[in-house]
Amino acid sequence: MPEALLAIDGLDVFHGDFQALYGIAAEVAPGEMVAVIGANGAGKTTLLRAVAGLLGRRAAAIRWKGRPIGGMRADRVAALGIALVPEGRLLFPSLSIEENLLIGGRMGRRGPWDLAAVYRLFPILRERRGFAPAQLSGGQQQMAAIGRALMANPELILIDEISLGLAPVAIRQLYEVLPGIVGEGMAAVIVEQDTTRALAVTRRFYCLQEGRVALAGASGSVTREAIGRAYFGV
Amino acid sequence: MEWVNAVVQGTLLGGLYALFAAGLSLIFGVMRLVNIAHGDLIVLAAYLALSTAAGLGLHPLAALTVVVPAMAAAGYALQRGLINRTMGGDILPPLLVTFGLSVIIQNGLLMGYTADPQKLQAGTLETASLSALGLTVGVLPLLTFALAVAVIGALQWMFYRTALGRAFRATSDRQDVAQLMGLNRAHVFGLAMALSLAVTALAGVLLGIRTAFDPAGGGARLIFGFEAVIIGGLGNLWGTLAGGVILGVAQAVGGQIHPGFQILAGHLVFLAVLAVRPRGLFPKMEG
Numbered sequence: 001m002p003e004a005l006l007a008i009d010g011l012d013v014f015h016g017d018f019q020a021l022y023g024i025a026a027e028v029a030p031g032e033m034v035a036v037i038g039a040n041g042a043g044k045t046t047l048l049r050a051v052a053g054l055l056g057r058r059a060a061a062i063r064w065k066g067r068p069i070g071g072m073r074a075d076r077v078a079a080l081g082i083a084l085v086p087e088g089r090l091l092f093p094s095l096s097i098e099e100n101l102l103i104g105g106r107m108g109r110r111g112p113w114d115l116a117a118v119y120r121l122f123p124i125l126r127e128r129r130g131f132a133p134a135q136l137s138g139g140q141q142q143m144a145a146i147g148r149a150l151m152a153n154p155e156l157i158l159i160d161e162i163s164l165g166l167a168p169v170a171i172r173q174l175y176e177v178l179p180g181i182v183g184e185g186m187a188a189v190i191v192e193q194d195t196t197r198a199l200a201v202t203r204r205f206y207c208l209q210e211g212r213v214a215l216a217g218a219s220g221s222v223t224r225e226a227i228g229r230a231y232f233g234v
Numbered sequence: 235m236e237w238v239n240a241v242v243q244g245t246l247l248g249g250l251y252a253l254f255a256a257g258l259s260l261i262f263g264v265m266r267l268v269n270i271a272h273g274d275l276i277v278l279a280a281y282l283a284l285s286t287a288a289g290l291g292l293h294p295l296a297a298l299t300v301v302v303p304a305m306a307a308a309g310y311a312l313q314r315g316l317i318n319r320t321m322g323g324d325i326l327p328p329l330l331v332t333f334g335l336s337v338i339i340q341n342g343l344l345m346g347y348t349a350d351p352q353k354l355q356a357g358t359l360e361t362a363s364l365s366a367l368g369l370t371v372g373v374l375p376l377l378t379f380a381l382a383v384a385v386i387g388a389l390q391w392m393f394y395r396t397a398l399g400r401a402f403r404a405t406s407d408r409q410d411v412a413q414l415m416g417l418n419r420a421h422v423f424g425l426a427m428a429l430s431l432a433v434t435a436l437a438g439v440l441l442g443i444r445t446a447f448d449p450a451g452g453g454a455r456l457i458f459g460f461e462a463v464i465i466g467g468l469g470n471l472w473g474t475l476a477g478g479v480i481l482g483v484a485q486a487v488g489g490q491i492h493p494g495f496q497i498l499a500g501h502l503v504f505l506a507v508l509a510v511r512p513r514g515l516f517p518k519m520e521g
């Protein structure tokens with residue numbers, strides 16, 4: 001495997017007194033697509049938020065191109081080229097769709113993504129650009145949230161619950177464009193409830209169970225039974 | 235005719251109240267902070283103009299070139315150095331800190347300038363007036379009102395048409411997600427306070443040319459500013475201007491009925507609006 005873009009080692013994260021992650025170890029190589037799966041409450045969101053700089057303290061637990069970034073302020077992490085599409089999308093409600101995209105691009109990082117490129121990827125967003133996020137369907141909101149992250153021209157995009165709550169047609173649409181946007185200059189970590197789908201589009205996966213990595217490996221060769229055990233700990 | 239005159243004078247006075255209110259509204263909108271020291275900062279700006287005008291031999295309006303940047307810089311430093319440290323979670327600590335700040339400013343001014351009322355000397359601007367249609371209006375109130383409209387228009391434009399405005403609105407919406415966009419919340423809050431105090435500086439200088447001021451005068455300005463914001467509806471800048479005008483007219487008409495009734499009339503109209511429309515007359519439309 002090429003040198004890791006992101007290397008996590010011994011990551012513990014707490015929500016107050018409650019420990020949500022225990023000694024997580026994981027890696028993402030440049031241009032790679034990795035799945036993080038696991039049951040509700042396993043700690044997937046906590047993991048992504050820690051990488052994005054919203055949680056966690058210990059610097060050495062998360063390395064970006066070899067440099068310790070754990071506990072770094074989220075805006076600094078973003079400037080390094082790590083973008084999070086948060087669970088629940090969390091668009092800015094008082095900004096129009098286009099403004100949501102523009103604010104995603106405010107750091108001015110170089111790369112292929114700009115307003116025109118996002119509109120080419122998701123033409124419906126161009127039509128809805130003056131709308132408030134609440135006026136869009138869930139699938140369209142997810143497109144806007146992904147577009148907002150792409151606007152930053154990240155080297156790593158973290159997508160939390162890419163398909164949760166979306167109509168099947170919207171899910172299919174998102175998964176169709178996904179392989180096209182990842183690769184070359186950008187790696188991706190996707191958190192997904194639908195493990196079959198997640199394993200189909202990624203090269204490697206990590207399965208979390210109660211805050212620990214219960215299983216990790218190549219997405220193509222893992223068996224259903226192994227996933228089932230890692231998921232539920234039975 | 236007296237009544238028409240009262241309404242006109244009150245409207246123009248409302249411009250000054252809108253300037254008191256705009257800075258208050260801005261920081262409440264961006265960071266949900268109620269700045270109890272806002273009125274004292276207005277008075278502080280007036281004193282700063284007094285010293286600048288005296289020290290450099292400037293007209294008070296020319297002193298704005300010093301006072302506005304100085305207040306903006308002080309606002310940024312104040313936010314980054316003090317208020318930010320109390321923000322996040324509970325709303326009480328920042329409230330108490332600004333209350334403490336209010337006490338400190340009042341006592342500092344008392345020590346530095348004594349309790350004697352002061353006034354900014356603006357020469358002919360203080361007395362110049364225009365007459366039309368049987369009404370006489372002062373140039374200063376007219377100028378104040380025009381500046382209020384200009385400031386509110388500029389803030390509105392900044393808020394809805396610029397990258398800085400987007401950053402303010404995004405931070406106001408969701409602070410953590412705004413951080414993910416590379417926005418440093420502490421810096422954004424600092425800029426909001428800087429802008430707020432820049433407007434406050436203008437308000438303070440116009441106040442100081444219009445009337446005498448003393449170190450204890452901040453409280454009343456805070457109240458008028460608050461009332462204008464609430465009457466107009468939180469989060470709506472043009473509403474704030476309308477709120478200032480309604481308050482100004484209520485006071486002027488009240489004063490016309492009986493001089494002692496002036497301030498009370500303003501408060502009564504405020505309470506009436508609050509009772510009938512708790513969210514103000516023009517609350518922000520939720521998307």
Ligand SMILES: Nc1ncnc2c1ncn2[C@@H]1O[C@H](COP(=O)(O)OP(=O)(O)OP(=O)(O)O)[C@@H](O)[C@H]1O
Pocket residue numbers: 015016018020038039040041042043044045046047087
């Ligand atoms: N803000 C919080 N305060 C306290 N506990 C939290 C907080 N956020 C998450 N937790 C707890 O941490 C654990 C991991 O939560 P997390 O949201 O990371 O799980 P998840 O794998 O993303 O779950 P889901 O599939 O439901 O999104 C859960 O037990 C959850 O209850």
Ligand SMILES: [Mg+2]
Pocket residue numbers: 044045046087160161
């Ligand atoms: Mg989650």
